[in-house]
Amino acid sequence: MKERSFLSIKMILVLSLFVSLLAGCGAPNIKDTYPLESVNRDGNATSYVYRAADKSVPEVAGELMAANTPDQSSPEDTERMFLVYGDEYYHLQQDPQKPTDTLIEIDSKEYVQRNYDSSFLRGYLTAVLIGNLFDSMGGGGGYRGYTSKDVYKPKQGNYKKPTSQDKKIAPPLTVDRSGKITRRGQDAVGTGGSLFKRNPTSSGDRGSIKRGESGGGLFDSPKKSYTKPKTRIGSGGISRRGRR
Structure with missing residues (x-):
């Protein structure tokens, strides 16, 4: 009787473990990683293109905005x-070759200034932001985004497949469901700032100048290393030599 009870308990435990494993197979992933697909960079003017497979433009935008609120959308x-996140401009575009995918183009401020057509951006960004980007002469070029780069070409170079060095500079874009967007060495988005801006650590104490402490500081009090000279008082006199 005891053996049957033990066998029944054992079977229940095995079945419970099997069911939990099956349930885990269908669980949603807690974060999505988008691979780097194309690069165009020259100094501070950079453009990185990522692919979000089987996701629409509004869906990707919703995930990014849920992870961190943009300065403008x-x-x-x-x-x-x-x-817009600080000096980083996210241009989300439906891939015309594969409409089920979204291309995430991340352009630096310098890249936008050099290449984009300001009249094109007026349909998406505020006049104040465009005015800060471009002067009264208009935009820097006729570029309108990665998906139309063959028609509206950027003034700066050409897009190419990322090299190993490019991937070190800009690793895959990760959108964490816990509320973080990371890229380039696992940097997290800061509030009200650039997506890829590193925040310096502030754990160390700031330097200071202290007086009166041992250790030979620049402003230490002078050391009294001398002694007062001794004087000897005698009964000195003045005498004349006898005349010869």
Whole structure:
């Protein structure tokens, strides 16, 4: 009787473990990682393109905005959206070759200034932001995004497949469901700042100048290493030599 009870308990435990494993297979991933697909960079003017497979433009925009609120975002659109994080411009575009995918183009401020057509951006960004980007002469070029680069070409170079060095500079873009967006050496988005801006550590104490402590500081009090000279008082006199 005891053996049957023990066998029944054992079977229940095995079945419970099997069911839990099956349930885990269908659990959603806690974060999505988008691979780096194309690069165009020249100094501070950089453009990195990532692919979000089987995700629409509004879906990707929603994930990014849920992870960190942008400084500015364009109205929801199924083909194209802009999100601005500090000096980083996220240009989300539906891939015309594969409409089920979204291309995430991340452009630096310098890249936007050199290449984009300001009249094109007026449909997505505020006039104040565009005015800060471009002077009264208009935009820096006729570029309108990665998906139309063959028609509206950037003034700066050409896009190419990322090299190993490019991947070190800009590793895959990770959107963590816990509220972080990381890229380039696992940097996290700061509030109100650039997505890839590193925050210096502040754990150390700041330098200071202290007086009166031993150790030979620049402003230490002078050491009294001398002694007062001794004087001897005698009964000195003045005498004249006798005349010869």
